Amino acid sequence: MPKASTTTTSATRGVAPRPPARRKQEDRSRETRDKLMQAAIDVLLRDGYNRLTMKEVVKVAGVSSGALMHHFTSKAELVVAATAMVYDEAIARGQRVALTAEAHRNPIEGYIADCTSVYFDWPFLAALETIVVARTDPELMEKILPVMEHYRSTCDVIWLAVFQKAGLTEGRAKAVLNLTLNLVRGMAINSIWRHDEAHYRQYLKTWIAMASHEFQLPAHV
Template identity: 60%
Template structure:
């Protein structure tokens, strides 16, 4: 044996895994618990809506006790606000992935609409709108939700306005095209909550994209 190394028993099958596997820190355990709770909250929002959501049901879906949930989120409102923030953070990540592709600069209107579509015609919008509708008549909840929504919109607009600029749009053109496209898709998504015919809207989107490029010829920088 090497000098100065204390002699020990050879590891047994029972002791080796315990020695080899590092212990998870309290911070890691808390982070994992919060992630499970937020994912469960979104699942329950999607299935039962805000009024049907209870902390007990969220805890059950997360595989945790209600007491463990209350350790991380003291109230239903606090839990829902945190889940809504995660919904919008996921939406920001989706936009970043789309905006950082070569295709986004080549065809910015389609790229931005694809980003909007992935949010408003998918679970992020459905889950978020459950909370927003309740917050409309609950000033305290709205005061907590509004900064979350504003962060999403500000981050997304800044991201895509830069893409439009690189694609050759002027600042005014980019702002107008972005806002009109956003409200077009968002309005369609609201109607789709009961109509359920995305293909119906895709035809209008194609017409809209063509009109935007006709109305706003791009500068040489964008090709």
């Protein structure tokens, strides 16, 4: 009868096997890509789209020019990818807010909290820098528009479900979403030159009271 093998492996010893070299390479590549996109956002916010250069992005990211060209062949491609990354994070954040018990108790306040976290912060500023340039650059607009539309349509689906669960019809849910969105977005643009948080907070409280009464939603103002 042949003897059983006494050879031990990392698995039989209870030690996880090392990841293959290819996986490590993929991880490094993903890390480099993320560094480049984050650096692009940093430079975009600091210098604006027109003054953003690939050389400066490489410097801020701390990677080589070759690594940059491996992932992105043009400034437009880099900035659009970075903007998409930002808005994917915003979608994930919105999903977390929408799933909370507080958002279901007070949906309009939850939606405003989600909107202000994006439009009064760097995600919107980064996108705005690109959108303004894209207004007169059809090629750039063609690249950035799907990113913005994906963000908006995904958020609409998430929050429509919350408002409909609160008892609104689809039509009325869409109305309160769009009215609230445009109010917050308009304030966010105004905040670029008017830094008055108390001013916006007071008007948002007024809107919560008005919308809650009109749409028969709960509100704590």
